[in-house]
Amino acid sequence: MREKYTQSELDKILLNTSQRLGWNFSSMKTWRAPVPWDFLKEVKKYLKPTMDVLDIGTGGGERFIQLSDIYKSGMGTDVDPAMIDIARKNAQAVDNVEFIVSSDKLTKIEKNFNIILDRHAPFDLTAIFNHLKPRGYFISQQVGEKNMLNIKKVLEQKYDIPIITKDEVQKSGLRIVTFQEYDVEYVVKDIESLIFWLKALDMLHADIATDKVIDNVEILNAILKGNVDKRGFVTNEHRYLVIAEK
Template sequence: MDYKKLKEYWLAEEKKSFQGWNFSYISNRKSEEPLPWDYDKIIRQYLKADSVLLDMGTGGGEYLLSLEHPYQNTFATEAYPPNVELCKNTLIPLGIDVRQVFNDHDLPYENYMFDIIINRHESFDINEVYRLLKPNGLFITQQVGGLNNKEISKFLIDDFKEITSSDHNLANNIELIQNRGFTILKAEEYFPKLKFFDVGALVYFAKIIEWEFPNFTVDSCYEKLCELHSIIEEQGFIESREHRFIIVAQKLSI
């Protein structure tokens, strides 16, 4: 085994660029266990043509566009500057309102503006969600839980310090949302398996998901990456455990 060439390959994967929220580059080098619910199907169950919709943390707008919701009723927020630029080229010309935001506690919209707020893997302040929703409005969020990929992060990174709290789970979020004046229509939690078929795919993934792999570099984690490479040679993959939960909540009428 030529470890010098292997490291050069990993370093090249570490430098790959990333846009939007699209992992198609490594799609055939990893597999993710399906969730027992369908986020898209749940949203379409509630979304009507006249619904005023906000997508929190839209990424590059890829999923939002797939909904084909009337553009004049469609709004989106995004913080990551490269994705904001992408939205300027793809969403804004269509008439979709996109706002760059950096503070969950102060979103630039009027009170009682939205019928539905959707949120896939984005942080939120439930007080702001409550303020923005019309009476009986819906909040649909699928979250990455605090235990997501934590075992493999701890293995790879010496002196690992978690950024996302392990307390970020279904039970605690249900309590938070109910206490703010919502009724829960649906709630479910799952821990799907994520498999990587080569270490280069993990390197690419870890460099992007920096909040789960803080201070990750090929150089600092090289010996651990070599260990994982040996495991892949033996069994064909390495496995991580993800953490997902979904909540559909309805704002109680005033």
């Protein structure tokens, strides 16, 4: 990867870049420094075959469906009807999961759950508290405010307000079991993967709207400047893990 491209080189790459489908980034070539937890492994420590589980902001259900053989029933919600359509297609072979359109306020949901999951999506702690059964768990991984910091700086996006705090979790009435954070190096190995990624991130589905600017080579070059080494484009991955009990 280079630090500088021309507009016509970028246009050509964009022409050959596919659209993201659901929340699937598996085509990207990346490397990440070791991290202290794996979200799905953490969730599996709590799931039991008797449990009803809700996944808020499920996207295409890609990760929630992977857990379907270890809970009794699953409900995935997302504010975006297009995501729910994809999730239903992804879950065609699975009979204990349903997907419905709902915001994080969970206003249309009358059921209560043993576990509420939220990976990288908005959350309303009051709604979560009210939809948990007694002794139920809220398990969430959140994208930290300093995620992709060198890109946020180019786009002049704020990164100083924590996306989640211990204090707000405790104020909701939940008891914190785990509150962890990591911020590690994340490398995108080739320009095609980087363009796919930046094209796929919009404000409805992520905390950054690179889709709006990625066709402008000056912005791409500003993002690349000083951030390319022999491994590729180097940025960071900032995450929180929160596990809390009702």
